[in-house]
Amino acid sequence: MNVHKIAVIAGDGIGPEVIAEGVKVLNRVAELDGSFSFEFTYFPWGCEYYRETGRMMAEDGIETLSKFDAIFLGAVGAPGVPDHISLWDLLLVIRKSFDQYINLRPVKLLEGAPCPLADVPKEEIDMVFVRENTEGEYAGSGSWLFKGKENEVVIQDGVFSRKGCERVIRYAYELAKAEGKTLTSISKANALNYSMVFWDQIFEEVGRDYPEVKTYSYLVDAASMFMIKDPKRFEIVVTSNLFGDILTDLGAAIAGGMGLAAGANLNPERKFPSMFEPIHGSAPDIAGQGKANPLATVWSASQMLDFFGHADWGKRLIECIEEVLVEKKVLTPDLGGCATTAEVGNEVLRKLS
Numbered sequence: 001m002n003v004h005k006i007a008v009i010a011g012d013g014i015g016p017e018v019i020a021e022g023v024k025v026l027n028r029v030a031e032l033d034g035s036f037s038f039e040f041t042y043f044p045w046g047c048e049y050y051r052e053t054g055r056m057m058a059e060d061g062i063e064t065l066s067k068f069d070a071i072f073l074g075a076v077g078a079p080g081v082p083d084h085i086s087l088w089d090l091l092l093v094i095r096k097s098f099d100q101y102i103n104l105r106p107v108k109l110l111e112g113a114p115c116p117l118a119d120v121p122k123e124e125i126d127m128v129f130v131r132e133n134t135e136g137e138y139a140g141s142g143s144w145l146f147k148g149k150e151n152e153v154v155i156q157d158g159v160f161s162r163k164g165c166e167r168v169i170r171y172a173y174e175l176a177k178a179e180g181k182t183l184t185s186i187s188k189a190n191a192l193n194y195s196m197v198f199w200d201q202i203f204e205e206v207g208r209d210y211p212e213v214k215t216y217s218y219l220v221d222a223a224s225m226f227m228i229k230d231p232k233r234f235e236i237v238v239t240s241n242l243f244g245d246i247l248t249d250l251g252a253a254i255a256g257g258m259g260l261a262a263g264a265n266l267n268p269e270r271k272f273p274s275m276f277e278p279i280h281g282s283a284p285d286i287a288g289q290g291k292a293n294p295l296a297t298v299w300s301a302s303q304m305l306d307f308f309g310h311a312d313w314g315k316r317l318i319e320c321i322e323e324v325l326v327e328k329k330v331l332t333p334d335l336g337g338c339a340t341t342a343e344v345g346n347e348v349l350r351k352l353s
């Protein structure tokens with residue numbers, strides 16, 4: 001029996017509610033398959049842990065996590081704990097320490113999912129964002145000078161290394177080639193006269209190895225406009241850390257909402273564990289009320305199954321999500337229903353078996 005060892009960090013707010021459903025679904029998939037199983041180990045890290053210990057995770061947390069095959073994360077962040085501490089000391093430190101330099105975020109409108117754009121058939125919203133996930137605007141480099149003084153100065157550096165840019169752009173080209181899709185790079189070289197000029201240059205350089213891939217290059221402002229006005233332009237998309245963060249929330253909005261948006265933080269070399277999570281946050285406004293939509297987490301479970309080589313099950317899970325959306329009988333309030341988080345999870349289980 002192939003046992004996948006998963007570290008679970010349910011985290012804060014709606015994190016534990018949606019993760020419970022993701023775990024249920026993964027266990028059912030393993031049960032139905034019979035050739036593999038999951039061993040889940042739970043870590044109580046997050047803002048509650050911070051309030052008790054002054055740390056977001058155990059001191060040897062990264063060392064502990066490195067022993068697992070993957071990490072399943074709910075959400076991090078709670079009112080009262082500064083976001084830059086809670087996120088940097090848990091989510092971002094994991095992405096960086098485990099060199100999870102690919103953040104793969106599908107933006108795909110499933111049958112039955114609500115779309116705020118008029119007259120857009122579902123086939124026209126079918127993208128995969130490849131977001132750089134370890135450096136760029138999120139490098140964490142900068143300084144805060146003369147704090148509180150009249151001449152106070154804050155500097156936040158963008159760090160774009162050749163290695164960092166090349167590897168994410170090459171990954172995106174490989175994906176576009178394998179899937180026979182177009183590749184769009186999103187940058188902003190007209191204003192960011194170092195980092196994005198460099199990004200565009202590397203996009204072109206790496207592209208020489210992929211003459212068969214049709215490419216487009218957009219400025220981020222125009223790209224955000226086209227995602228709304230003409231989303232079919234985008235198939236595989238590669239972009240920087242911050243632009244990818246923003247554009248995938250926009251992507252979520254046109255593909256059914258935050259309750260359906262998933263992401264995989266991948267270390268493609270598999271030297272370190274990869275991490276699977278819904279892209280939404282801890283949603284303090286609905287936490288603890290059973291209102292959170294668990295389907296984004298189920299989608300990220302599907303990405304985990306793909307990553308472990310169970311792509312048939314990964315696909316099946318997406319079909320189950322789609323069946324639930326089409327039937328519209330068991331949906332959480334964000335999708336116009338009145339079912340609870342657990343009821344939606346149970347509905348996915350019913351579709352599976």
Ligand code: NAD
Nearest residue numbers: 075076077078083258259279280281282283286292293334
């Ligand atoms: P958010 O994604 O938590 O919520 C935005 C809106 O979407 C809210 O109205 C919320 O109710 C709704 N929403 C989100 N997920 C939903 C779901 N599964 N079902 C139904 N509705 C859902 O973003 P925010 O409010 O900007 O951030 C809240 C906290 O989460 C902050 O502390 C932030 O830093 C953190 N955050 C964490 C992550 C992460 O852990 N990956 C991601 C984003 C934000």
Ligand code: IPM
Nearest residue numbers: 087088091092245279280281
């Ligand atoms: C996401 C989140 C994180 C990010 C935050 C919470 C640091 O918004 O995963 O999209 O910006 O990467």
Ligand code: MN
Nearest residue numbers: 245246249279
């Ligand atoms: Mn985000």
